[in-house]
Amino acid sequence: MTRAPADPPRRALSLSFVMIPASIARSSILAVALLAAAASCASHPATRDSGSIAATSGGSSASRVDIAAGAMLDSSERRHLGALRQLTFGGENAEAYWSRDGHSITFQSTRNGRSCDQQFVMRADGSDVRRVSIGRGKTTCGFFFDGDRRLLFASTHAVDTACPPRPDPSRGYVWGLDPFDLYTARADGGELRRLTSNGVYTAEAVVSPDGRRVVFTSLVDGDLEIYTMNIDGSGIRRLTTTPGYDGGPWWSPDGTRIVYRAHHPADSTELSAYRGLLAQRMIRPNRMEIWLMNADGTDQRQVTRLGGANFGPSWTPDGRRVIFSSNHRNPRSRNFDLYVVKLDGSGLDQLTFDGEFDGFPMFSPDGTRLLWASNRGARVQGETNLFVAEWRQ
DSSP: OOOOTTSOOOSSSOOEEESOOOOOOOOOOOOOBOOOOSSOOOOOOOEEOOSOOOOOSSHHHHHHHHHHHHTTSOTTGGGTEEEEEEOOOSSBEEEEEEOTTSSEEEEEEOTTTOSSOEEEEEETTSOSOEEOSOSSSOEEEEEEETTTTEEEEEEOTTTOSSOOOOOOGGGOSEEEOOOOEEEEEETTSOSOEEOOOOSSOEEEEEEOTTSSEEEEEEOTTSSOEEEEEETTSOSOEEOOOSSSEEEEEEEOTTSSEEEEEEEOOSSHHHHHHHHHHHHTTEEOOSOBEEEEEETTSOSOEEOOOOOSBEEEEEEOTTSSEEEEEEOTTSTTSSOOEEEEEETTSOOOEEOOOOSSOEEEEEEOTTSSEEEEEEOTTOSSTTOBEEEEEEEOO
16 A cells, blocks of 8 residues: 555555554555455556656766665664665655566556556566556555566455545544455556455465465455465465454565564453444554464464564564564654564664654565665655665574
């Protein structure tokens, strides 16, 4: 999801944001997502996006972009980050994830005046932007697989071709649990295939390192739980059972563990309030911590105890630490920063220090670059762009 200051992006809880507390969905701020018609949709050739990328690979335009973006790194950020480059310019762009060869990126965007997200791919330098989704409904959480020949993402178009309605602002800061289901398509947009037919929030999907399994979040059993399935949609297995929100799962580099975000209500009053919102297809994502479990769902344990909203976790390339976004320093603010932490919760290290939103981080396959979404340098409130930087240990 992507919303900025007053409404930061979300990783699939590709939910709709209404006011920022101080969440996440990968779809949040905070922020990941997956969709009832029997037959698969007709294939749709990708549509080339026009006029929204200011720089292509090489040339003076790219150089100007690099220099301007480089000035946007705080001095404290240069300890771990260098050679910052802005990839998108305007609109809401988020949930950007690398192809396995590191040459391409998929992301969701409201570019060109769209009122809700569609799925796009582009080269790693921000050039050659193409729409992959069909242009109807709302999409979230794209991920490459099958040797980068196909994409997995979530869409609502089977339920309604229009954008889902946003939650009532009078409810405060909530996410709408839109009726996503999971689809795959060729990287050029062709051969759209439906994997799930739940008709309720099913999203935040990530493909395992070996390309055989998918981990995702779904409301199909009445609560937000984490599941795995085979890449063809068969063999579904539920991993979490504790009442409350479990979501945003991500495989470890070796495929043996899954990191995720969770909040389990502490008492009957809180649980009743959570279930009341859930019945209205909403969630209030102002409290979440980072959790870890084995790939089969065993050994579930809490990693962080920071307070506030901690979301969008993924892994450092060596699998020894988790990178995530958090507003724990000021839980009622819109200022989310990126952090890394060891798997036992020790060694918390802050990576970004910008006063606005930074989230949805993912390291490049070779571990040399970090990709994320940010409100830094926004020309208008709500603008969220994608950035990539050199990673310094």
